[in-house]
Amino acid sequence: MEIKKVSIIGLGALGILFGHHLTKKMPKGDLKIIADLERIKKYETDGVYCNGELCHFQYVTPEQSGEPADLLIFAVKFDGLKNAIKAVKNHVGERTIMISLLNGIKSEAIIGQTFGLENILYSVAQGMDAVKEGNELTYDNIGMICFGEQEPGSISDKVKSFATFFDKMEIPYEIDPNMDKRFWGKLMTNVGVNQTVAVYRSNYGEIQKEGQARETMIAAMREVIALSEKAGIHLTEADLNYWLSVLDALSPEGKPSMAQDVEAGRLSEVDLFSGTVLELGEKYGVPTPVNNELYQRIKKIESEY
Template sequence: MREIKKVTIIGLGALGILYGHHLSKKMPKVDLRIIADRERINKYEKEHVYCNGERCSFTYLSADEPCEPADLLIFTVKYNGLKDAIQAVKNHVGEQTIILSALNGISSESVIGQVYGEEKILYTVAQGMDAVKEGNQLTYEHMGILCFGEQEPDLISDKVKGVAEFFDKVELPYEIDTNMVKRQWGKFMLNVGVNQTVAVYESNYGVVQQEGKARDMMIGAMREVIALSEKAGVHLTEADLDYWLSVLATLSPDGKPSMAQDVEARRPSEVELFAGTVLHLAKQYGIATPVNQKLYERIQLIESQYK
């Protein structure tokens, strides 16, 4: 396993800025590449990108610029930008490239794997960050951790060890998980509850961190994912629910999940990735998911009222 030296990130949303800014202070500027289209690059270079008040110093490449393949490629785009992103990174994928996808949901790894090969991919979950992005400014209190591992349970491969060594070197908080499919479903359960409920209430984490209707709605949506996980053979439990609620409790009450930020900015949200996926699986398994049905309808209504 060769040492990770060249890193590419695609997607300068909250996670892309968070990890990009951290890595930019820990490795040579030329070895960290941010992929974006030419129009975006011009905007970034003119207006700059800021993380907790510090100006980010990034090396930008457009998709068609020739370059050495990345040793580590990190996807931090929104799900609805994944297809374009997969095409945009083609010059950055070589034989030895390891791919991490920090996207929400439970399907991005297989989508990327169909194009570049499952063997390049480590399953990944980004959790515990409370980053809020407004315009070109990102602020956060908690960086959270990147959890990663092989899809196959109980296996710590050379790829996993290589990424861990690199993250140790650049001091990026991480955790190796040998049951990543369950971890992904757990994060999916959290997102289905938190992202959608906070978006519908047009509020922040604080609204679901305290007892009340919003928290009840969130937990109801999460329990529907537990029921689906049984049918899918993943077997989430109430103990998993408690674990993810404890992760939620660590976040800044003023922070907001990405979907609430989308609704505030009147952007299309990832509702199809959350309630949309739940409703699709519910139909497949013959289970009723009334809370997610309600959330789906409410968020679609909110989006239909954008001017």
């Protein structure tokens, strides 16, 4: 299957980043941004900018019908996922491939409850240092998307089609035959960096240097390694070092999404990060004191908005 038509729902950091990139590579009209009428009016009035350039997006409402997308990208926040699933139904056909760029390890299963898992590719976005302020996004590193089938070791025709499309679009990617481990690695990283930078009210530079913030981040990540053993995933110190190398390559002035939420006075995805860790810790009988401390501190920050 050749991917020609793409729909994106969600114009947060990743939606803008990849959407803007695709507008430069795809014929006009083949990329659509799904949004409700109120959001569309705001986007068209204020504009959406990426690294100082105005994004030329084609917007469609959920009610508008047309030819199904070959590729549908979910780029919303986790708390907007259920509404997004309802909004994209007119863009889904029998052969539509779906990917989720959401944080956490739950979104694919939730999307699959509505559309089935057979057309979902498991994916992880990593290595980007995008910062969104209002209607403007800036980034130095586009990062990459890692993807594969849920079944370990499988490289399907769907995966090959996706790789061919990314080659054509010049989007960095990696095919991973063990996406379960990749998901847990990304969870480990988010649990560490998102929460630590948010609590320390800092940026990537703070956790890239030796000191208390970096120690806190690594301690939170090691709690996920302990949980992964119980879950049969078996993250190791080598995985921790790999993800630390990813973080150390980011722009020091950049900030993860949770830190941006805290600065803007928005509720964060803390329940998706340390909330998941605490839930798994209770399930497996594994102590998670660092994540508990981070959870309580972030909840306190949010209570003071």
